[in-house]
Amino acid sequence: MKQNNKQAHKFGMVIDLDKCTGCGSCMVACMSENNVPVKEDESDKKDSITWMRVYKLNNNKPFPETEICYLPRPCQHCSGKGDHGHSPCVSVCPATATDYDYSTGIVSQIYTRCFGCRYCMGACPYHARYFNWWDPKWPDGMESYLSPNVSPRMRGVVEKCSFCFHRYQLAKEQVYYDGEERIEDEAAYQTACTQACPAGAIVFGDLNNPDHQVTQIVKPNPHPEHDNHDVVGKSRNPKVFRLLERLGTNTKIYYMSERKWVRKLGDNYLDGEWEKADNHHGSSHG
Amino acid sequence: MFPFCFEWVWDAGHLLFFGGFWFAISILGAGMTWCILKALYETIYCDGSDNHH
Amino acid sequence: MDSALIPEGVKRCSFPKFFIGIAIVGAVVLWGVYGMLVCWLKGLNVTGMDDYYGFALWIWADLAVIALGGGAFFTGLLKYIFKVDELKNIINFVVILGFVCYASALLILAIDIGQPLRGWFIFWHANVHSMLTEVAFCLSCYFAVLTIEFIPNILENRQLDKVPFFHNLSHNMHGVMAIFAATGAFLSFFHQGSLGGVAGVLYGRPFAYREGLLVWPWTFFLFTWSAAAFGPCFSMVVLRITEAVTKKKLVKDNVIHLLAKISGWMITTYIIAKIIDTIYWATVTAPSMGLKMSFFFTGEGNGPYNYLILITEIFLCGVVPGLLLIVKSTRENPTTRLIAIILGAIGVSLNRWVMVLQVMAVPVMPFDKWALYMPTWPEIATTILPVAGGIIVISLAYRYLPVFPQEKELNEVTVE
Incomplete structure (x- = not known):
């Protein structure tokens, strides 16, 4: 199953930024679900591990027009240029320690294979990859709360969001147990962040399954874009965008907002380009 | 690195990359082996006398 | 002291002088090795x-x-x-x-x-x-x-x-x-x-x-x-x-x-x-x-x-x-x-x-x-380490090996 096909899943997410309150529940849920260690001093965020990180954006306008938006950023699980599975990080890993799973669209990280060269971190424009600068440690007693389904990572390796892959494995086991062939039910496999979000801002599902809510919201275009053949899966919903879409990373995390300034912050534009892109998106698909 | 490593695939990428690698290693290995064996032969059978000056 | 190792027909400084020079650079090497051990034992959190x-x-x-x-x-x-x-x-x-x-x-x-x-x-x-x-x-x-x-x-x-x-x-x-x-x-x-x-x-x-x-x-x-x-x-x-x-x-x-x-x-x-x-x-x-x-x-x-x-x-x-x-x-x-x-x-x-x-x-x-x-001292020490090591290798090679074929001709030595 080298290429995406109809039998394969393509798990993805759409995050409604207008619903997100920046409460950080997704971050907490992610950390506890995935046995993310806690640093003694968490004040320096540049070397602490946050698989899911919430960014605070603003419209750069003075009071009273100031607006704030919170943007949760898990690993974007890029499909790479032309949707071929050559994610920026997967294609550069020298030891095959990170892999693109064509059957799920999930970018995995094999901790016991990684030797810590950090090339994948340099390749990722989203800073979704984290290095274990320290030995993993938890406050006394917290070890008892670690999940037995997720292996903790050792010092010196890279880790990142796995779309709670262990939950996918559990769901698959359940499906086989029930005598079915594949996961069809949207609720059977959900990530921890999705379930933890009190505002219901995160919708997770299979982008290849038209019955899933995420597909209905995103309406991904299965064909390459005319003006940039590297881009596949662009949303046909004018309010939906992906981060740095023009690079051709083809992420599977979509964001949604009614606010133009938020959508504009999703990518880099030269003078005048944004208005053109927004109008085009709005007129052709809106 | 070797065909028995599980990530080995018989594709053009692996054949070109490792073809080049094993080719270079073979040249270096064969070259050094030849130099050492010839030096041993000369040392043992040529009475250790200096043949090179 | 080490004259038997020095190529024939060329002049080198005295061994004590050479030794002192190597010892000074060697101290830098030791500093670098210490930095290297710190990185290996404590992990890369010691870097910037x-x-x-x-x-x-x-x-x-x-x-x-x-x-x-x-x-x-x-x-x-x-x-x-x-x-x-x-x-x-x-x-x-x-x-x-x-x-x-x-x-x-x-x-x-x-x-x-x-x-x-x-x-x-x-x-x-x-x-x-x-x-x-x-x-x-x-x-x-x-x-x-x-x-x-x-x-x-x-x-x-x-x-x-x-x-x-x-x-x-x-x-x-x-x-x-x-x-x-x-x-x-x-x-x-x-x-x-x-x-x-x-x-x-x-x-x-x-x-x-x-x-x-x-x-x-x-x-x-x-x-x-x-x-x-x-x-x-x-x-x-x-x-x-x-x-x-x-x-x-x-x-x-x-x-x-x-x-x-x-x-x-x-x-x-x-x-x-x-x-x-x-x-x-x-x-x-x-x-x-x-x-x-x-x-x-x-x-x-x-x-x-x-x-x-x-x-x-x-x-x-x-x-x-x-x-x-x-x-x-x-x-x-x-x-x-x-x-x-x-x-x-x-x-x-x-x-x-x-x-x-x-x-x-x-x-x-x-x-x-x-x-x-901003790099930290272990990074700087380990970056300088190979430079110092290189100086030692080049010094040893120059002293004991016939590195420069033209040296003898360019620097005629009068035998004492």
């Missing part, structure tokens, strides 16, 4: 790196020493394949320099990785599509080539040469050196290039990303070309330092002039290609990703860099040394030649800096910030 700056001082030093050590493969190519015979008078020295540079690069890589004991995974579980895999394979193999090229010179030591087997081995290795040099040139082409590819393939990093030919981005070819062009500059700089320290002329001027001329033309052609590459990137590649060239340098007022770094790299340390070395009068004038080769060595190091550290600094997401990085 973070998740934004995962590639930092070490990777720059790695790329820089490999580029500077490029003189070895290029001079070997000229000497053994293109039969430029004059270069036999400098080849030993250039090989030793290359050996030092590549040994440094491998050592730095061993410190830089988070799990040093798993370093062999890059070979065993190789992902052949990664530029870093190509670097690791070709770098290690080429280090083996340099070792092979260095061995005959070691075996020519006065005492070792008396052992018939070593004498014969050294002679035989000289006999087939062209084959080793050709293999070395093949490997160097790929690892110098793939080091350029390491940055060029990063399509998520618009500052580094370049289009290219088949699987190789343009930086692949630019890195190989620049290493061949600037490597000899560094060889000449170190030779000049060696001559200054030993207060002797070690290589005849005609050899230096020839190497300088070749280097000059290589630099000039390289810099033309680099200018074209920069213009194409600035006017086509970066704008296609929605970014203006000014953003990468001035950061619209927020960035730590400015255009000065680009001007310094391309004009001051590229065009200027190129021209100084291709014009006969400036090439043959020791002062202007020295200026040119120093500028050249700085230029290629600066290029590697830009392709590693500036790449990491530039934010890609519009709401992200410029990343800043």
